[in-house]
Amino acid sequence: MNETYFRIQRHGDTTTIISLGDWTLQHEPAIRKALYAIDLNQNIIWDFSNVESFDSVGMLLFITFYQQSKKKASIELVGYTQDQKRLYKLVLAHYTKESIPSRDKNILYRIGELTISSYLQFLAFLEFLGHVTASFLRYFVNPRNxxxxxxxxxxxxxxxxxxxxxxxxxxxxxxxxxxxxxxxxxxxxxxxxxxxxxxxxxxxxxxxxxxxxxxxxxxxxxxxxxxxxxxxxxxxxxxxxxxxxxxxxxxxxxxxxxxxxxxxxxxxxxxxxxxxxxxxxxxxxxxxxxxxxxxxxxxxxxxxxxxxxxxxxxxxxxxxxxxxxxxxxxxxxxxxxxxxxxxxxxxxxxxxxxxxxxxxxxxxxxxx
Amino acid sequence: MRVIEAIDIGTRFGSTVIHDKVNMHIDQGEIYGILGESGSGKSLLMKEMIMLQKPSSGDMRVLEYTLSSIKYPQMQALRQQWGVLFQFGALFSSLTVAENIKLQLKEYTNISDAMCNEIVKTKISMSGLPTRAGALYPSELSGGMIKRAALARALAMDPKLLFLDEPTSGLDPIGARNFDKLIMELRDLLGITVVMITHDLDSIYSIVDRFCVLADKHVVAEGSITEVLDSTHPFIERFFKNEYAQKRLNIGVKNV
Structure with a gap:
C-alpha cells in the first residue's frame, strides 16, 4: 500500500485511516487514486493529526469521498485542528450538487441561430444604409455639418x-x-x-x-x-x-x-x-x-x-x-x-x- | 516570515522617476494594503511584484525567489503560486466563467475533469456567484459579477499569494464589505497572504493588517493604521485627517 498520503491500520472490523503529507492541489490525482482503492464497508476512524497541509482542493476531495462513504460505513473523524475544521466548513458550505448548465447547442439550433442572426444583420445593414443616406442628405440642408x-x-x-x-x-x-x-x-x-x-x-x-x-x-x-x-x-x-x-x-x-x-x-x-x-x-x-x-x-x-x-x-x-x-x-x-x-x-x-x-x-x- | 520584500526599488521612464528607493515588506498571512495618490506608482509596484514590469534598479523578493536573477522555470513555478485579480477582471472574453477558472487547473495539474468541475463550482460559490453563472461569458456579467468571477479565477490554484488591484472599486458599499469579508475569510482559512491596492477607507480600517503609503516617489509610512497615522506627511494628513476619514475610522473600529 502506498503510504505517502495515508496509512491504514486494521483491528477487527475497525479500519483506521491516518492521513499523512500534503493534501493539496498538486497531489490530488495521486491521493484520489489511492483513496478510492481502499476497501471500506467497516467502521472507520479517520485521523488527521499527521497531515502536513490541507488546501481547498484536498478538502474538497475529502468531502466528496466522505459524503459517498458515509452511506456505507460509519466514519469517525479525529485529530483535526480547528483550522482544518473551519476549512471543512467553508468548503462544505460551497460544495454543491448543482451543475453548471451546458452551453452546447445542437446542430439544428445552431443552423437556426445562424439563419436568424444573418437575417437580423441584413436588417441592421439596411438600417445603417438608411442612416447614412439620411445623414448625407442632411448635409445639404445644413452644410455647416x-x-x-x-x-x-x-x-x-x-x-x-x-x-x-x-x-x-x-x-x-x-x-x-x-x-x-x-x-x-x-x-x-x-x-x-x-x-x-x-x-x-x-x-x-x-x-x-x-x-x-x-x-x-x-x-x-x-x-x-x-x-x-x-x-x-x-x-x-x-x-x-x-x-x-x-x-x-x-x-x-x-x-x-x-x-x-x-x-x-x-x-x-x-x-x-x-x-x-x-x-x-x-x-x-x-x-x-x-x-x-x-x-x-x-x-x-x-x-x-x-x-x-x-x-x-x-x-x-x-x-x-x-x-x-x-x-x-x-x-x-x-x-x-x-x-x-x-x-x-x-x-x-x-x-x-x-x-x-x-x-x-x-x-x-x-x-x- | 517575509513573503515579499522590496529593496531599494527604483523605477524610471526616461527622465520621469516614479519610485526612488522604495523599501517595504509583506509578512506571511497578512492582508497588506498599498495606498497612495493616483500616479504615485501603486499599480507599478504591484506589477513589479508579479513580474509584469522590471524595476530600473533595486531588487524584489517574492516567496523564496529573487526576481532580478530568476530563471524561466522558476518564473513559471512562481506564477503558479499566486493569483492576481486585475482591476477590471481581465477575464478571457472567449471563455465562459467556468472555463476561465478551469484553464490553469487543466494546464498545470493532472486533476480529472470531474474533479476540476467540482473545484470550479466550489470556487464560483466561494466568490459569491451562483453556480449557473459558470456558464456565462464575461460580456454577459455585470461589473460586480466580473470582480467575483475574476476572484474565483485567481483562487483556482489555491495560491499562497493573492494580488488584488482595487478589489472593491466599482462595487456597491454592501458588495464591497462582503468582498472584504470574503477576502478576510480566505486569508484566515487558507492562509493566503493578500496584497491589495486600495483607496477604500473601510477596507483599510477593517481588514488591512498593515499597509504602506506611496508618495513623493517613496514609501512615506508603513505599518498598521495607528502607526501610519503617527506620520505627519501631507498626503497622510490630507487622506486620513479629515472629517470623512475620521467618521469612517470610528465606524470601522467599532466593527472590528
Missing amino acids: FRYKEIMYHIQQSGMNAIFIVALTSFLVGLVISYQSAVELAKFGADIFIVDMASISITRELGPMITAIVVAGRSGSAYTAQIGAMKITEEISAMRTMGFDPYYFLVLPRIIALMISLPLLIFFADVMGILGSAFAANMELNISYTQFFERLQEVLDSKHFYIGLIKGPIFAMLIAMIGCFRGFEVSDDTESIGSQTTASVVNSIFFVIAFDALFSVILTQWGI
Missing part, C-alpha cells in the same frame, strides 16, 4: 499613406502579367500586342481591383477596428449623449474621404501598372519604351480608363460602408473586434469582386 477636417484627415490616412503600397503592388502585377503573356505572344509573333492587352486589362480591370483590394485590407479593416474599439470603450455612446451624431462624425467623413481618394489611387495604380508592363515588355520582348508608349496612345481608348476610374467611388463606398457597419456590429467583448474585422475585409473584397463582375456583364451588354 460638413466635416472638412475629418475628411482631409481620412484622405491623408487612407489615400496618401496608401500610395506606396498601391504603387508597388500594381507595378508588380503589371510586370507579372506582361512577363507571363510575353512568352505566349512571342510564339505568334504578336509581340507588340502586349501593349493592347496589358493597357486595357490594367486600366479597365486590374488597376481598380488591386487598388480596391489593397484599400479594403488597409483601410476597411482599420475603420472596423477604430469604430469597434470606440464602441467597446463607450466613446460612441458618449458622443450620442452629447448630441454628436456618429454618422456625421465617424461614418460620412470616412466614406467621403475614401470616395475621393480611391479614384486618385486607381489613376496612380494605372500609371504604375503600365510602367511595370512596359518594363517587362522591354526586358522580355525588346520593345523599346518609345515603341511601347506610341502603341499605347494608338490602342488605349480613353473609355477603358474612364470605366476603371468610375469604379473607384463605387468600390470606395462599398469598402467604407462595410468597414464602418462592421465596426458598429462589434459587441462588448474584445473577440468580436477580431471577428468583425475579418468579416469586414472578407465582405468588402467579395463585394468589390462581385460588383466588378456585374460591371463587366452590364458594360459588355451595352457594347462599351
Whole structure:
C-alpha cells in the first residue's frame, strides 16, 4: 500500500485511516487514486493529526469521498485542528450538487441561430444604409455639418499613406502579367500586342481591383477596428449623449474621404501598372519604351480608363460602408473586434469582386 | 516570515522617476494594503511584484525567489503560486466563467475533469456567484459579477499569494464589505497572504493588517493604521485627517 498520503491500520472490523503529507492541489490525482482503492464497508476512524497541509482542493476531495462513504460505513473523524475544521466548513458550505448548465447547442439550433442572426444583420445593414443616406442628405440642408477636417484627415490616412503600397503592388502585377503573356505572344509573333492587352486589362480591370483590394485590407479593416474599439470603450455612446451624431462624425467623413481618394489611387495604380508592363515588355520582348508608349496612345481608348476610374467611388463606398457597419456590429467583448474585422475585409473584397463582375456583364451588354 | 520584500526599488521612464528607493515588506498571512495618490506608482509596484514590469534598479523578493536573477522555470513555478485579480477582471472574453477558472487547473495539474468541475463550482460559490453563472461569458456579467468571477479565477490554484488591484472599486458599499469579508475569510482559512491596492477607507480600517503609503516617489509610512497615522506627511494628513476619514475610522473600529 502506498503510504505517502495515508496509512491504514486494521483491528477487527475497525479500519483506521491516518492521513499523512500534503493534501493539496498538486497531489490530488495521486491521493484520489489511492483513496478510492481502499476497501471500506467497516467502521472507520479517520485521523488527521499527521497531515502536513490541507488546501481547498484536498478538502474538497475529502468531502466528496466522505459524503459517498458515509452511506456505507460509519466514519469517525479525529485529530483535526480547528483550522482544518473551519476549512471543512467553508468548503462544505460551497460544495454543491448543482451543475453548471451546458452551453452546447445542437446542430439544428445552431443552423437556426445562424439563419436568424444573418437575417437580423441584413436588417441592421439596411438600417445603417438608411442612416447614412439620411445623414448625407442632411448635409445639404445644413452644410455647416460638413466635416472638412475629418475628411482631409481620412484622405491623408487612407489615400496618401496608401500610395506606396498601391504603387508597388500594381507595378508588380503589371510586370507579372506582361512577363507571363510575353512568352505566349512571342510564339505568334504578336509581340507588340502586349501593349493592347496589358493597357486595357490594367486600366479597365486590374488597376481598380488591386487598388480596391489593397484599400479594403488597409483601410476597411482599420475603420472596423477604430469604430469597434470606440464602441467597446463607450466613446460612441458618449458622443450620442452629447448630441454628436456618429454618422456625421465617424461614418460620412470616412466614406467621403475614401470616395475621393480611391479614384486618385486607381489613376496612380494605372500609371504604375503600365510602367511595370512596359518594363517587362522591354526586358522580355525588346520593345523599346518609345515603341511601347506610341502603341499605347494608338490602342488605349480613353473609355477603358474612364470605366476603371468610375469604379473607384463605387468600390470606395462599398469598402467604407462595410468597414464602418462592421465596426458598429462589434459587441462588448474584445473577440468580436477580431471577428468583425475579418468579416469586414472578407465582405468588402467579395463585394468589390462581385460588383466588378456585374460591371463587366452590364458594360459588355451595352457594347462599351 | 517575509513573503515579499522590496529593496531599494527604483523605477524610471526616461527622465520621469516614479519610485526612488522604495523599501517595504509583506509578512506571511497578512492582508497588506498599498495606498497612495493616483500616479504615485501603486499599480507599478504591484506589477513589479508579479513580474509584469522590471524595476530600473533595486531588487524584489517574492516567496523564496529573487526576481532580478530568476530563471524561466522558476518564473513559471512562481506564477503558479499566486493569483492576481486585475482591476477590471481581465477575464478571457472567449471563455465562459467556468472555463476561465478551469484553464490553469487543466494546464498545470493532472486533476480529472470531474474533479476540476467540482473545484470550479466550489470556487464560483466561494466568490459569491451562483453556480449557473459558470456558464456565462464575461460580456454577459455585470461589473460586480466580473470582480467575483475574476476572484474565483485567481483562487483556482489555491495560491499562497493573492494580488488584488482595487478589489472593491466599482462595487456597491454592501458588495464591497462582503468582498472584504470574503477576502478576510480566505486569508484566515487558507492562509493566503493578500496584497491589495486600495483607496477604500473601510477596507483599510477593517481588514488591512498593515499597509504602506506611496508618495513623493517613496514609501512615506508603513505599518498598521495607528502607526501610519503617527506620520505627519501631507498626503497622510490630507487622506486620513479629515472629517470623512475620521467618521469612517470610528465606524470601522467599532466593527472590528
